[in-house]
Amino acid sequence: MITTNRFSTLVFxxxxNHPLIQKTVSQSLLVSKDAVEQCIRKSTFSSQDLPYLLSPHAxxxxxxxxxxxxxxxxxxxxNTMQLFIPMYLSNECFNTCTYCGFSxxxxxxxxxxxxxxxxxxxSLLAKKGFKHILLLxxxxxxxxxTPYLKEAISIxxxxxxSIGIEVQPLEQSDYQTLIQAGADKLTLYQETYHKESYLKYHTYGLKRNFNNRLDAVEKGAKAGFYNINIGSLLGLYDWRYEAFAMAEHLDYLTKKYWKAxxxxxxxxxxxxxxxxxEPYPISDKHLTQLIIAFRLAYPDLGITLSTRxxxxxxxxxxxxxITTMSAESSTSPAGYSAGNYEEQFQTNDNRSLDSIISMLKSKNLDPVIKDWDMSLMPN
Incomplete structure (x- = not known):
């Protein structure tokens, strides 16, 4: 993984380091069974252990x-599990992305x-009991x-x-405007960190700018977002490559913007x-391996599991x-008030909030609807 100086003026x-990520993937594939067994005997782990934890022998x-x-x-x-609900404001899009229903x-x-x-x-979602929402x-x-988003947040x-946003990459000043309006969490997925594949999937529009998307999360961190969520859309490229790229991004952010x-x-x-x-499908087993590896390597990292x-x-x-789960998700605008508009993708877990809560309680987990962490933050 890269070594980051928190005072460096270089953006992510x-x-x-694409060559280093490719090299790490190759090394992970060759890790021996003995090396894996030695690794898993450790009591604590770090990102340096990911090549072992994500190896075939693991x-x-x-x-x-x-x-x-x-x-x-x-x-x-x-035993807590935070629950949230996504709310789509729009399905308008000026990008052509080969994998997306909004293309x-x-x-x-x-x-x-x-x-x-x-x-x-x-008001409908609040009546259901949700207190944590993600605007998309x-x-x-x-x-x-930005003025539209600011008004939506104010409403x-x-x-x-707690109000999160998952929108197009913005400038630092725009993010600051949305924070002042009431947003406290930024979600932005790179989709794929493999640039050649990224350009193949994103054929038209502002989203085609790989580096602009890569650096947008950092702009959000500079703006003052307290909660930041990153990720890849698995299936667009090799899952191990995406894992090591996400780890590199995470290491960079946590070292340089350590307050978030x-x-x-x-x-x-x-x-x-x-x-x-999807050209690179990832199995349930490999997804499980990925989640476990990141939990062990990053003990304090939040991990979100969606209704996909x-x-x-x-x-x-x-x-x-897992620390956060979505529930009752709709992926189209006005999706909770019988709107009949095109969705971004189909969900695979349509259970109600009450059903999700019952499931979690059966596993001795405590569902949390309000983000108490944010209530302790100064205004």
Missing amino acids: SEQF ESSLEILAKKSLALTRQRFG LEYKYKRKTLTKAEIKHEA TGESPKHVS ITPYFS KYSISFPRIQEMIGTFH EPKSLRDNLAPLG
């Missing part, structure tokens, strides 16, 4: 590693919520501008204790979009390192 894209030790992951998660996070190439009627519709959706959009600066602030809390997500492409089908995954897998993974 200027330090991103697969046969997943049960042992899962027990370590479960114990470490309970030690660091107690510009799909000629359907687009929708951006009005102020009244935003308030209506927010397509990437259309014309329709979903829903009375309903929720970081989390990571591992969303998988689960269905065919148009003619697109089927309910049986979510139930099994919940105790093994």
Whole structure:
């Protein structure tokens, strides 16, 4: 992994080391069984152990590693599981992305919520019991501008204790505006950290700028976001490459912007979009290995599991390192008030909030709807 000086003036894209990541993947594939067994006997781990934890030979030790992951998660996070709900403000998008249901190439009627519709959706979700919300959009600066996002956040602030955003990459000043409006968490996925593949999937629009997306999270950190969530869309490239790239990004951020809390997500492409089908599918077993490895290597890292995954897998993974789960997710604008607009992708766990809470309690986990951490932060 890269060595980062917190006082360095270089941004992440200027330090991103593709050859080193490729080399680390190759080394991980060649790790011996003896080396893995020696590694898993350790009582504590770091990112330097990821090549061992993500190696093929580590697969046969997943049960042992899962027990370590479960114990470490309970030690660091107690029995809590934070729950949130996503709310889509718009499916307008000016990008052509071959894997996405919002891609510009799909000629359907687009929708951006009005102020009244935003308030209506927010009130419905608040009545369900949610206090932690994630606002999402397509990437259309014309329709979903910073002033629009600021107003949307202001409208829903009375309903929720924590508001996250997952929108197009913005400038530091824009992020500061949204923080002042009430946003406290930034989610931004690189999609794939493999630049050649990135350019193949993103054929038109501002999103085609690989480095701009790579550096946007850092702009959010500079702006003052307290919670930052990164990730890759698994299936676009080799999962081990994505894992080591995410680790490099995480190491950079935690060393340079150490005051923030970081989390990571591992969303998988689960269905065919148009003619697109994931070229690098990742199995349930490898996803489990990935989650366990990051929990052990980063003890205080938040790990999010979305409703992209089927309910049986979510139930099994919940105790093994997950700290945050979504529930009752809709991926289209006005999706909670019987709106009939195109969705970004299909979800695979459609259980109600009450059902998710019951499942978690059956596993001796305590569902948390309010982000108490944020209530302790100074204004």
